[in-house]
Amino acid sequence: MAKHKPTIHEVAHLARVGIGTVSRVLNNHPSVRPETRARVTEAMQSLGYSPNPHARRVAGGRSYTVSLVLPVVATEFYNRLLEGIEQILSEERYEIALFPILSSSRLERYLESHSLAYQTDGMLVSSQGLAHALPGHRFPTERPVVLVDAYSQRYDSVYMDNRLGGRLAGRHLGQFGGSQFTITVEEDLDKALGYTVFRDRVEGFAEGLGEHRKSLPPEHIFTSRFSAEGGRLALQHFRSLAQPPYNIFAGADLLALGVLEEAEKMGLEVGREVRVLGFDGQPWTEEHGLSTLSQPIEAMGAEATRLLLERIHGYKGLSKAVRFEPTLLERRSTKPTKVYAD
């Protein structure tokens, strides 16, 4: 633990080059001889040097840091999104600064133009509502902004086609006999953020069922908070409405997990008496044999990051929107028994 962080000068001295050369190595400037570059890299290693981002920012106007503004509902969704984002950023040696929105008052604070969020090279914003809450739908910054899991005309955006996911769910579950149900999440907490995620999934589900000439009665929609226990209550409720088999499209894997737990407790056979389909494609769904609509969340985060870096590097083209599609993973929880003709 050196008391004193090594500077570019010490690296330069040790590698017997000028400070300019060290800087060029840091910034991957092409005109450094490979042999010189190696010497500098080695010196940096041996000194444990890492560049001071504040100095870089002052001198070059770039901090090699990107802001990520996101509502933290601490779901695995954001975990995985972050995973995808950090993957790309670390490859490019960028740092990430997180700005979680926990309340709307916090949101407002982030919109003030002197906020730290704007002191970085660019912003990734993951919140539909945030983009809309702003005057003129723009952020008070000249730096690039990319929206993740949200859509805007002004900025580049990447988003998940939740409605399609719902439709796939309807097509899949619609093939089975028995009643159709769905569990959705109350948008209460997220209303400030303008979520339509779960609504889109339910609407898509109804459409998908329609392709089988089946419909979704309003009382077959159970609204819950975002928790496994919500899924358990949902199954209890459905059981009071109809006889097995139950076909249940859960708006999230976590809800589906609750359904599985409760089915087991009730002694209902999963895959026959209770069929349940989740949404998200969480890693743990596999071990539970849970069918799910897998979302390429990491890929979405990665793509957003690539778009942002492209802008940071000076790309000026028109803003574009990239759509991602969920895909169906069929597992035991919706095993297609010989019931359907085909």
Next chain:
Amino acid sequence: MAKHKPTIHEVAHLARVGIGTVSRVLNNHPSVRPETRARVTEAMQSLGYSPNPHARRVAGGRSYTVSLVLPVVATEFYNRLLEGIEQILSEERYEIALFPILSSSRLERYLESHSLAYQTDGMLVSSQGLAHALPGHRFPTERPVVLVDAYSQRYDSVYMDNRLGGRLAGRHLGQFGGSQFTITVEEDLDKALGYTVFRDRVEGFAEGLGEHRKSLPPEHIFTSRFSAEGGRLALQHFRSLAQPPYNIFAGADLLALGVLEEAEKMGLEVGREVRVLGFDGQPWTEEHGLSTLSQPIEAMGAEATRLLLERIHGYKGLSKAVRFEPTLLERRSTKPTKVYAD
């Protein structure tokens, strides 16, 4: 929206002073005549000037930014904690940089010494486990660190006495007739963070009941995830074990809310057949008439921040620990009917 952010030079020019004076005004240096100070302040106002934190950091070694490392389980607890912290920081014109730990891999990344988390003037760390996970229980930084809602010998810390809270719960509910129950939260998600919060509360509860010569049978402890629905399942479960009245100590207000919801659905009278006591003292408990153990969370955050700023300003004393106590708020949900003699 000026393209160009005003600098200290422009402020100096407009106020007809030197840059040194402007800097002194910024840093509240005493030796500036009030009249000069006013002129400078006015110039800053009219230019919309705000100092560049990166430049301040490079020049003075201080960035007026504090890191907050915390596990984001997006509970209102952290919301309120942040509230208390930001209150103090904004008074002192400090900024805050948040480092939410969403997974343990992220945790490790934050421990690397070049991480952005260490580029600030000090750290507030809210995670028991984090402090212990470190080699030698120290963070790789020379800058001050203060622990919030955690305890350590090496650093200043402020913490909540959860066991006392449980004891208060036991003393209160123990006075009533009927069976005693508690709902606790599985520590699964938080095990990496070394939570003992909920365990402490349950242990305290048993102690408090002991003062009434009552005990807490293991099967009267329901373990749930952190959700309102968990409280509903808990009440269902308790009902299968015993007749009313039920006295329920919920480890969190959110769980207690579920109990209230389910009691209403079951047609059980709250305050007589079902008595429930929450923990946290969330603002919304009042409108629900929910008794709760109120935690001075904001005060705890504020105190931690004060300790940190004190260290940043150079205080070198021995590390201290400040304990905060929950207090009982009695509301309808545990209305003491004439049942008890006193």
Next chain:
DNA sequence: ATAGCGAAAAGAAACGCTTCCAGATGGGTG
């Protein structure tokens, strides 16, 4: 050999601030 050229490297200037030192100002004193 030598002029000429392009590539690579050195080092000065600049980024926006803090800090320090020297200079200016003004009032009190002998």
Next chain:
DNA sequence: CACCCATCTGGAAGCGTTTCTTTTCGCTAT
């Protein structure tokens, strides 16, 4: 009235980088 001291103020130096200009070097073409 000269002198001294305390109080304020101006601006140069410096923080750790990037970037631009200048210098150096190693070749090729004459």
